[in-house]
Amino acid sequence: MAEVRARAPGKIIISGEHAVVHGSTAVAAAIDLYTHVSFRLDPPLPPENGDGSVELELKDMALVFSWSSSRLKEVLGDGFADPSTPVSCSPGRIKLIAALVEEQNIPEAKIWLSSGVSCFLYLYTSIHGYKRGKVVVTSDLPLGSGLGSSASFCVSVAGALLALSDAISVDTSQTEWFKFSKNELELVNRWAFEGEKIIHGKPSGIDNTVSTFGGMIQFRSGELTHIKSSAPLRMLITNTKVGRNTKALVAGVSERASRHPDAMASVFAAVDFISKELSAIIQSPAQDDISITAREEKIEELMEMNQGLLQCMGVSHAAIETVLRTMLKYKLASKLTGAGGGGCVLTLLPTLLSCTIVDKVIAELDSCGFQCLKAEDWLGYHNLPSNKELGTNHNYFDEL
Ligand SMILES: Nc1ncnc2c1ncn2[C@@H]1O[C@H](COP(=O)(O)OP(=O)(O)O)[C@@H](O)[C@H]1O
Ligand SMILES: C[C@@](O)(CCOP(=O)(O)O)CC(=O)O
Numbered sequence: 001m002a003e004v005r006a007r008a009p010g011k012i013i014i015s016g017e018h019a020v021v022h023g024s025t026a027v028a029a030a031i032d033l034y035t036h037v038s039f040r041l042d043p044p045l046p047p048e049n050g051d052g053s054v055e056l057e058l059k060d061m062a063l064v065f066s067w068s069s070s071r072l073k074e075v076l077g078d079g080f081a082d083p084s085t086p087v088s089c090s091p092g093r094i095k096l097i098a099a100l101v102e103e104q105n106i107p108e109a110k111i112w113l114s115s116g117v118s119c120f121l122y123l124y125t126s127i128h129g130y131k132r133g134k135v136v137v138t139s140d141l142p143l144g145s146g147l148g149s150s151a152s153f154c155v156s157v158a159g160a161l162l163a164l165s166d167a168i169s170v171d172t173s174q175t176e177w178f179k180f181s182k183n184e185l186e187l188v189n190r191w192a193f194e195g196e197k198i199i200h201g202k203p204s205g206i207d208n209t210v211s212t213f214g215g216m217i218q219f220r221s222g223e224l225t226h227i228k229s230s231a232p233l234r235m236l237i238t239n240t241k242v243g244r245n246t247k248a249l250v251a252g253v254s255e256r257a258s259r260h261p262d263a264m265a266s267v268f269a270a271v272d273f274i275s276k277e278l279s280a281i282i283q284s285p286a287q288d289d290i291s292i293t294a295r296e297e298k299i300e301e302l303m304e305m306n307q308g309l310l311q312c313m314g315v316s317h318a319a320i321e322t323v324l325r326t327m328l329k330y331k332l333a334s335k336l337t338g339a340g341g342g343g344c345v346l347t348l349l350p351t352l353l354s355c356t357i358v359d360k361v362i363a364e365l366d367s368c369g370f371q372c373l374k375a376e377d378w379l380g381y382h383n384l385p386s387n388k389e390l391g392t393n394h395n396y397f398d399e400l
């Protein structure tokens with residue numbers, strides 16, 4: 001029996017969501033909230049004891065799913081697992097997996113979890129075939145709120161599964177976090193991207209990439225550049241708690257783009273310029289109060305411009321507009337983050353803004369039923385979550 005655990009962070013998109021799906025530049029940063037996964041791979045049972053099962057426990061939801069190895073084989077066929085070669089899930093296989101998920105009778109109120117469970121089954125059977133094992137998942141992140149829970153789920157599940165596969169050799173006797181090499185992280189990222197496709201339909205890959213590699217990144221058409229903020233950036237994240245679904249929102253923007261190709265191409269091009277300028281400003285040195293303030297004012301203006309273009313794409317929401325208006329009363333600039341349609345709003349908290357005002361803003365948003373998360377040092381240049389989050393620790397099950 002071998003056991004590992006892995007975790008992968010959520011993210012904020014500072015600029016460029018949606019447009020990034022259409023080839024524009026975007027800027028994103030990992031945040032200090034994680035999906036945590038533990039994985040136990042069991043040895044094969046003697047034939048007289050049956051064939052064992054693959055189990056998934058979503059602890060926060062108090063849900064456990066289980067498929068016998070023989071049922072998986074019956075539905076998905078003989079197949080073979082090749083962890084070192086990520087492949088896309090074919091439409092036929094997605095249907096078969098969806099049928100296996102349906103057999104689990106997920107309660108109607110939690111049916112939105114189906115895509116995550118399908119994604120799990122795809123990653124598991126592609127990496128470990130029908131071997132006996134159990135995966136337990138918990139998450140610090142609000143699900144379906146724009147903070148990349150889907151990508152951090154895919155990255156942490158892929159990381160844990162690969163850590164006990166032939167593709168990556170991990171010393172499970174160590175208790176320290178194991179740091180994946182660049183090539184190993186790339187493999188995790190490629191599998192996670194295949195998982196995101198099952199959840200999002202047409203992801204750009206920015207969420208799984210920033211979750212895998214951590215830190216702050218500039219991203220365009222699958223290419224990432226690590227960037228470093230020259231000074232800490234404080235952001236307030238406000239969760240409108242309005243549920244939404246990234247897949248539907250991404251599809252909605254694509255439909256609008258096919259109805260108005262020229263206008264939308266101009267919108268995407270404008271976002272590309274905004275993200276590039278934002279990335280340059282974030283990295284530009286700012287030492288004294290005046291240059292820090294000037295830098296923050298430029299960032300605020302670009303965030304507002306980006307928000308205007310997100311409205312053009314049709315992904316804002318009345319609750320998002322309420323948060324923007326409340327922030328404006330305090331002269332604070334904001335934009336939605338992630339897919340929009342509800343979910344989270346990002347607000348820059350200028351360096352010279354007093355804690356008293358921040359507390360007042362939070363109290364007001366709270367009274368409207370919104371929930372604030374403070375991104376204290378997340379965007380600072382010291383404390384960004386890095387790639388050490390993917391790791392193993394054989395004592396984990398003992399500690400539970
Ligand atoms: N911890 C988790 N367990 C199971 N499924 C998850 C988990 N986290 C995310 N998911 C899947 O991802 C979906 C949410 O992804 P998405 O709509 O992209 O929003 P976001 O990525 O912004 O949180 C959920 O409906 C679920 O299918
Ligand atoms: C809208 C998009 O740009 C980001 C989606 O992020 P989230 O799933 O809402 O956290 C889609 C993508 O880039 O894949």
Ligand SMILES: [Mg+2]
Nearest residue numbers: 148150151246
């Ligand atoms: Mg997502």
